[in-house]
Amino acid sequence: MSIRRIAAFALAATSLLASAQEPRPDTFAWRATLDTAGHQGLMRVPLPAEALARLQSRDAGDLRVFDAQGQPVPFALATPPRPAAAPPQQTAAIRALPLHAAPAGSRAPKGTLQLRARQNGDRQSVWVQFGDAAAQQPPGTTPLPAALFDTRQLAADVGGFIVRAQLPPNVPVQFTLSKSADLAEWTPVPARGRIFRFDGEGAPANDRLELSAPLRLKDRYLRLDWSGQEGVRVESVVGLLASAAPARELPALVLPAPAPDGASAVEWPLGFATPVSMLELGTPRANTLVPVRVLGRGQPPEPWRPLAQAVVYRLGPAGQESTNPAIALPAVSAGTLRVEATHGVRLEGVPLTLRVLFQPVDVVFAAGTAGPYRLVAGSAGVRASALPLGMLAATTATAVEALPAARIASVDVAAAPATGGPGWLPRGVDGKTAGLWLVLLLGVALLGGVAWSLLRQSGREAG
Template sequence: MNLSKPWIVSMLLALCSVGSPAWAADTPTPAEFAWRGQLVLPPGASLVRAALPVEALLRMQSAAGHDVRVFNADGAVVPYALLRPADLERSAPAVQTRAYPAYPLFTTSTGAPAAPGAVEVRLSADTATPGSAWVRWSAADKTGTKASAAIPANAQPLQAALFDTRAEQHPLAALRLTAELPRNTLVHLRLESSANLQDWQSVPVKGPLFRFDGADAPANTVLELQQPLEVKGRYLRLAWAGQDGVNVTALTGQVATAQTQAPRVRAALPPGAPDGNSLVWTLPFATPLLALHVEALQDNTLVPVRISGRNDASQPWRALASSVVYRLDTVGQGSRNRALDLPTTSVRALRVEASNGQPLPAGGLQATVELAPLQLAVLASGPAPFTLAVGRPNTTSAAVEAGVLGAVSPARLAELPAAAVKQLRADAPDAPQLWAAKLLPSGVSLRTATLWLVLVAGVLVLAGVAYALLRQLTGSK
């Protein structure tokens, strides 16, 4: 081959110089991750636990945490394991009590004798009808299989019901009601507890009950308590004064379990983009969602909504949940809807649309996501400092199984000493390099794509050299 032509030599040298780094193994470096932080280890600790901060979770590009790495000062990846909530929490499975029947409360005319078998119930002074009411027990009721005895013909039923939970041994976290509810409205309940039917204590609860019309319409018959409630030796009373169409026949308690659970990570989303009668949020992260809190920005708002998600614009929207967004600051003591639990999922876009053709609130909506927390167990090997890196598309996992580190740990992984995380760099979640990587097929990294581009360029260069040599040979004849 005649290499006397200077341009041919230059092209071959350029090809070698560009192609040599591309042949290196596809091993990520810290600079390729969108978020980086330094692990600050407790003195004398080498096997530690670290939690990903919210800034890192908002840049993670794999729902399974494949794009998480821990590097030492030499740039080598140190052994680490991903700790899921199941590895960190200690809780018993959800347990429900038996069903407790509802005993309707009633009043009688002034001066009228009490109904046979009726028991007096003292009502609180701040109820709609302070004073005394009556309830009728029956032997059949005590088994929990039938309703209470009929209300006497001359009695006036109250918008309230009594439950005998004295035999319940466990504290309760929520009450699941068997009830008929008026449609398309919020039903606010008042819960009280008493040991003697005379002295009552108010029990704080979360949110109202509701049942809306329509396919996949939101409904809620679970009354959550703000804190576990001991009901042993006590009665419960539910009241819904001023709300017609409510009929409660029984309740089933959800037993409160003692547990140590990693708290959810909350992050407010930027304003959603209007899309017809809906708002759409594009999510630049793949961290699984546990809940979505959609809040109305304007008072006196009430609208049922459907929540959908998808991973790509070419995919149809997939229904995730339905709920009611409300904000009633000036009604009673004021109330707002709480966060709605979602089936644990990873989506790249969320849509909130009004149900039943209603418009979205004119004041707008604020969306806040609750993310699944993610912690690591890290074996700090090699020279410090140690860099935690998150956020690189199309990255394969380098984590070891949690059981591997657990086998060499003298303590449970959830009880390892905690390392602090000091943020070093946080690129924008929608940085251009991440969007470019999303255009690549699944499983193909930027480095691999660059390698193929260099190989294609090399083939073209060699083809050009061969063509030039062919012309030389042809011209010399």
Template sequence: MKRLALHLALGVGLALTAFQPALAAADAPDQYAARWPLQLPAGAGLVRLPLPAEVLTQLQTADLRDLRVFNGAGQPVPLALDRSSPETRVPAPPPIALPALPILADAQTGTATAGNNLSLRIEDGPGGRVVRLDTPPAGASAPAATLVGALIDTREQEAALQAIELDADWPAARPFAFRLHTSSDLRHWQPLGDVTAYRGADGTMTAPARVELHGDVLQGRYLRVTWDRAAAPDAVQLRGVRLLPVPPVATPPRIAVPLALPAGAAGDPHAIEWRLPFATPVAALDIRLDGSHALVPVRLLARQQREQPWTPLARHVVFHLTQDGQEQRSPPLELGPHGARRDWRLEADAATPGFTTPPQLTAWLAPAQLVFVASGGPPFTLAAGRADAAGTYLPLPSLIPGYEPGAQGRLPAAILAGAAPAVATPTAAPVATIAPGGQRDLRQWALWAVLVAGVLALGGMAWALMRQLGKPPGDRED
């Protein structure tokens, strides 16, 4: 009995001894497909590492969990993944100040005139409709008139507007309403908006007289501002307006990865299929056509596994046109949350000749960076590319003392010290191609073999023990 127990303990120890080295090697640098030496700033203990294209195109997980930083002893260091877009500052366009031309109404006839003795007259001629501002002859007396509004010439303003602010004075201590209209011919007016403003008895304003717009463009039109005629003629003074353009949209920076289609991928002019060699999600796909005059409506489909059916993602019109000597190209196709796919299919509209030549494809990847603690001694190594890697990222605030949003951008940056093993233009594999697993798959099988062997050994020893216990007392071995 004692001898059997000794054999059992020895078997368990041997199984664990054989299993532990394989388990310890599960997260070693050589378990990853690509490795880069890192160059860290001198004396830096907390470092950020922006990930270039050659790293992102080696990843085999959509959530980027197959990234590690190892120190000189081969130990992984604590790290966090930062996928927030770097802050992009876009200067706001300055306001556009335009003067206002007073509109006067004849107290007797009601004829509208413009201030400064300018009469507003519209003439129709062979060349089209003309707006004329005529000055009466010298010595002629201006008719009695009442100020009823103001006219602003906005015909040359091409910018989309988010608001219009009035540079005006109006009666104090009571709400006062302004109405805005636009017209292209000074005869037919369309409402643009209105605002009720207020000035205190001391002349202070609670808020500017501002009319909110939604990207309206006033090019080719006049702007008219009117108000309550019950106010005294000299109680309202509109000096001009300020046009506030819509701020430009800050496009987050992205990393361009040209894709080289494999030979034969464009055998069908109406369909192109390819498989990405990396799992990093694609934020947008840029499709470029050859030739100066080309236009093809397309449909983009994708799937994660070859056994799955194709899923339609989006429709797009791809074009390359030349107009007045200027090239016009279609924008990239935004993919949003649908970019984490491996197999892709681009279909041209059947009513068109399709792709006479294979299009140029560029995958745009969202930026990402690692933040890690430079613990242990150098040299530090970045490793990437392992489909079965476990997630080890820590929350970003746990690495940065006194964390606040954007604090990671102020950390010193590490860089790749050597030439990257990944090519700058990854070749997209045909969909039918199955990439070999490589050396890390052999290690994985060896790990499982050791584990199964240990379990079988333990099972055999347990079976032998049960048989021994089932024998009569005189037949048992000591």
């Protein structure tokens, strides 16, 4: 082979590799047309969960904005994945005041206060002792599965409670909350969650009750009631102060049914590299409780990494069922999630549902007259091209969160994901990229063969 032909071959291979680094809109798996409503200048568009679930790079590197002619448009990520928010501020511990049923017609003994409360649907007299909790209880009284808390001096709104209590092991205890200004009329306080502590090191546990809305307890009393479990003794509660600003809703995606792996495990192949912040793991089957651990890994050769321990449950009568809260994760990127039952429980016959939640990502881009613009996501092997946010933000006096928002007008999803490739390829390498590298390797091998042939020919001539 002549040197000229070899050079032509190498130039062609280099051109192919260079063209692969300049992706076109149709090489992305998810493509959306943006409606800018005629705005010019910087705009922002929240990235939907469907686009986040197509990304093949942890840092959203395979995301682009193109104009109507297919030319790339400068953009930046306004809200890249960030560490978890700081834990909420807490109040001082508020001591529990045990409640006791008062005999009919009796008067409250010295040092106690009589109040009215409903127990098992019946309104009855209840005694509470505000003084020394260790003092002897009045004779003839019966301890109730309830406790009173003097929260009249609590000025700040609370969004939940930490319940410090002695619990029976391996039993989720349901608490109901109510508030009152006069210890006579009580208003229910909607709360979510059950308190439990399973046996074993690293076993699932929960000591928090989440409120549906911020609660003001200034000049009010709080009461906790529980039923159905022996051995519960509440010692105190700690209020979790409500956030001043409501949390932004996280993009969420419901995954299809998992693949079973034996009687005690199921797996969800994710197919994306976007970090997952939370999991809403649940079951539609009534009166179900399964302690589980969640694991993840990138590719099948990699070992499973433990991510979280939790209890999946749906308990209570129809229409009044309580379910487990979402599971927080350390912004993990995994190719597959695995859920295993623990404590000898089986998953066989227990349907599980999974909803993944991502941290919000806003795409800030420069809009002009070259629309309509297209936002695309999901193409393996594409290099990141997002600009630093400060570079775009410095061009305007408007805060990023106040920029006009573009609307996603239509979405086009590739029939076969652009990220797909033969099963034997490593994660993040598609068939086209592998083919180009194969061409280069063949070129190197060809050059080596030609050099070896020339050396042998030179040796024969010298001999």
